[in-house]
Amino acid sequence: MPRAFRKIAKPNRKGGAVPILSEKDVDKKLWFTLDDHDCAGEHYILGNPHTFPGRIMGWCTKKQKSFFFSLVEIGEMSEQTRYWIKGFLYGNEPDQPYNDEEGKLFSGEEYERWFEAVQLFHETGHWNDMEGRVCDTCGKDLLPSEMGVRCRDCAEGGA
Numbered sequence: 001m002p003r004a005f006r007k008i009a010k011p012n013r014k015g016g017a018v019p020i021l022s023e024k025d026v027d028k029k030l031w032f033t034l035d036d037h038d039c040a041g042e043h044y045i046l047g048n049p050h051t052f053p054g055r056i057m058g059w060c061t062k063k064q065k066s067f068f069f070s071l072v073e074i075g076e077m078s079e080q081t082r083y084w085i086k087g088f089l090y091g092n093e094p095d096q097p098y099n100d101e102e103g104k105l106f107s108g109e110e111y112e113r114w115f116e117a118v119q120l121f122h123e124t125g126h127w128n129d130m131e132g133r134v135c136d137t138c139g140k141d142l143l144p145s146e147m148g149v150r151c152r153d154c155a156e157g158g159a
């Protein structure tokens, strides 16, 4: 078995895999702090949790455990972290819309909406493509990369 596979996952009793990345996998240059988090100080990037596009696995030294986070939750970060995340988000961009007749779309309304969502994805690192998410205030469809319950226009207007 390739070493990299053995390192990140091993079978548990139910036959699934449990992530076993830990402090030993931390690269100290990949530090960041979290806004609105119960522990201050540096945290470190561990890898890809494979939950939602843009989600990152981090390590908390104080709590001695891993956790998941997104770009918008970061307060400060090293330059190395900034570029690690930038590359990670490009690799995590969800595919553009396609249909059976044309294959991948490169124009049209659906494509333009996807394109706008992907641009915002690079700011939020967040992607929720659950159907029917609409803005609480104006009722407009939310982009998958828009966070929370309000669209960007309504969120910027306060409240």
Ligand SMILES: [Zn+2]
Residues within 6 Å of the ligand: 039, 040, 043, 060, 061, 062, 063
């Ligand atoms: Zn912490």
Ligand SMILES: [Zn+2]
Residues within 6 Å of the ligand: 135, 136, 137, 138, 139, 140, 150, 151, 152, 153, 154, 155
């Ligand atoms: Zn709105």
